[in-house]
Amino acid sequence: MATRRHFLKLGAGAGLAPAVALAQRKAKIVVIGGGFGGATAARTLKALQPSLQVTLVEPNPVYTSCPFSNSVLANLREIDQQQFRYDGIRGAGVTVAGTSATAVDADAKTVTLADGNSLSYDRLIISPGIDFDWKAIQGYDEAAAEKMPHAWKAGAQTVLLRRQLQAMDDGGLVVMSAPANPFRCPPGPYERASLIAYWLKIWKPKSKLLLLDAKDAFSKQRLFQNGWAELYPGLIEWVPLSQGGKVTAVDPATLTLTTEFGAHRAAVANVIPPQRAGAIAAQAGVADRTGWCPVEPVAFESTLRPNIHVLGDAAIMGGMPKSAFAANAQAKVCAAAIVKLLAGEKPQDPIVINTCYSLVAADYGISIAGVYRPNKGQLTDIPGAGGTSPLEAVGGLRGQEALYASSWFRTITAETFG
Amino acid sequence: MPRTLLPGLASMILLAGPATAADAPPGASSCTGCHAPKKVADSVIPRIAGRKASDIVAFMREYRSGTWPSSVMGRIAKGLDDQQTEAIAAWLAAQPE
Known part of the structure; x- marks a missing residue:
């Protein structure tokens, strides 16, 4: 006993x-x-x-990563470098259905x-x-996405958009549409605009990119806009919500995007719809x-x-x-x-960290970080922590952050899928 | 009967698993998103598992104060107080190199 x-x-x-x-x-x-x-x-x-x-x-037997898929659009990577199988996860003892x-x-x-x-x-x-949300933009359904790719789930859509860009005549207008918050990868549309511009500047230098936006501010905005002015002057035009940036309808037959203020006809159209x-x-x-x-x-x-x-x-x-x-x-x-x-x-109450790199060019990286903890029932920013890369880069910081970005990608994909 | 219970008890406690892994201090598990626990080819981000706790704490303090320049680490270090930083450093130091 x-x-x-x-x-x-x-x-x-x-x-x-x-x-x-x-x-x-x-x-x-x-x-x-x-x-x-x-x-x-x-x-x-x-x-x-x-x-x-x-x-x-x-x-899906193969996972195609959205992070770094914008580099595929700019011909800096191939789609198979984005792809990961589940063998490592099976090997770790997980049953994969x-x-x-x-x-x-x-x-x-x-x-x-x-x-x-x-x-x-x-x-x-x-x-x-x-x-x-296939009902959010009039005319933008799954069939329309075959003409005006979203490429916001990486894979066939990414390859389609890249093919369209490569087939476009020099001097063509690329039109992108970005949704209101919240959506997957807040800096993603702006990294994409940057890397398409990077590619256009080399291969189709007479072309322009119009970025129609359903909001008036975006993630890492000043860093992106400074980078655009420095690297791609006159190439990217960003149209915020207040200046008619919100796309309300599209016509896939004519690649036309209609906003509250007018219509834009594209040579290549990338519509990132609400989610x-x-x-x-x-x-x-x-x-x-x-x-x-x-x-x-x-x-x-x-x-x-x-x-x-x-x-x-x-x-x-x-x-x-x-x-x-x-x-x-x-x-x-x-x-x-x-x-x-x-x-x-x-x-225990957690502390959760976010770090997110974006490329403005192949060798030009910027970042945002945040540290979060539970507060009043929500994960909340810890005051004084986090924020973006400095606006004034010293000591090759942009190049260093581009290297950190690719190192991060190799590390997180190894941890997740390796 | 009590005698036969004892070996069962011992194995049960062992099988209950490595409580330490689930008990990583707040914030620690986020580190491996960039700092790989195992070697990753072509990464310029240093590995920190198995490093001396006092070294990790010293780096974090210098990142936080800006004495040592950094990209994201200064911004992250500012989200952790001394006690949290020390707990994470001790945990990282105890991980296999």
Whole structure:
């Protein structure tokens, strides 16, 4: 009897009643979406607690990374350098279900798969990335995207836009359209404009780029605009919302983009439409009326459905932007928190960091960083931290940040997929 | 019966997993997004796992004050107080090099 008490005491001391320990070891985690958020979460869970049964649901056998896909448009990289398989994740002990999730039953805690199977879970992670709002811009539907690519999910669309740019006559007008906030990769449209300009300046020097914007300010704005003035004078024209930048309709037959102030006919048109969380989020009941997913700021558990965590672009992460770095960092925090929750413990309040590089030219990089912690139910910027690269670069900083950018890409893709 | 329980208990506690990994101090897990835990080809970003904790703390203080020039690290170091920085440094130092 004394030994038995001793046993119970020891169990409590380790923070685990025996029954909880058993349940924890056998726990099933399903992760929907194999991008920087989902893939990182799956393998981090396995690394933290190898006894967990972790299934990653991802229909594509190959992941094509959006970060650095703008460099593919500018012929600085090939699309296969953007592509990663799931072999490393399988090797880490994660079961990869090569199919898509069609339904989530939050009450029964099951996920229905397109192949007819169903998975039960103790905790579900949804990291589906974005879907496009095909009704937001009149005339811009999936068929129109074959004429006026968005290239905001990397892959065939990226290759299509690059082919169109290469086929364009010198002197042609490239028209881009950027959406209102929030959207995937806030500095992305401006990096894209920069790198297309970089390429045009070399190969089609009589051409111009018109960037129609549904907002009046954007990420790293002064750094980008200074870079454009320095490197591409007169080549890029940015039209903000207040000057008629919001595209309301398109005609794919004539490559015409219509704004509240007029119409622009393009030789090549790149329409980045408004976005929302990937469709499975709404199906699971974790997206709100904005189309994005509210979560609490410690384990990123949905505030709408229990036992479902949402990561990355799909989630409303307070002050954190929708970036690959953020998704990867959130995933590591979420995985550690889930291990704690399964053990019946309270996860600690996290500190989450974001770092995001953009290229203004092949050898000209700029960055933004932020440090975030929970505050009043949201991830909030820690005051005095974060911010962008200095406006005045000294000591070859822009070149150095371009090198950091490519080093970051190799590191994060190795951590996520390697 | 109590005797037979004891080995079961020992293995249960061991199997409960490496609590230390899930107990990384706040902020620590974000570092590996840039600072690779394992060697990555062609990266100019230094690896910091297994470095001396006192060195990491010294660098972070100099980044934070601007004494040592940096790109993003100064901006990140300003988000962490001394105690948080020391906890992260100790954890990084304990990771395999």
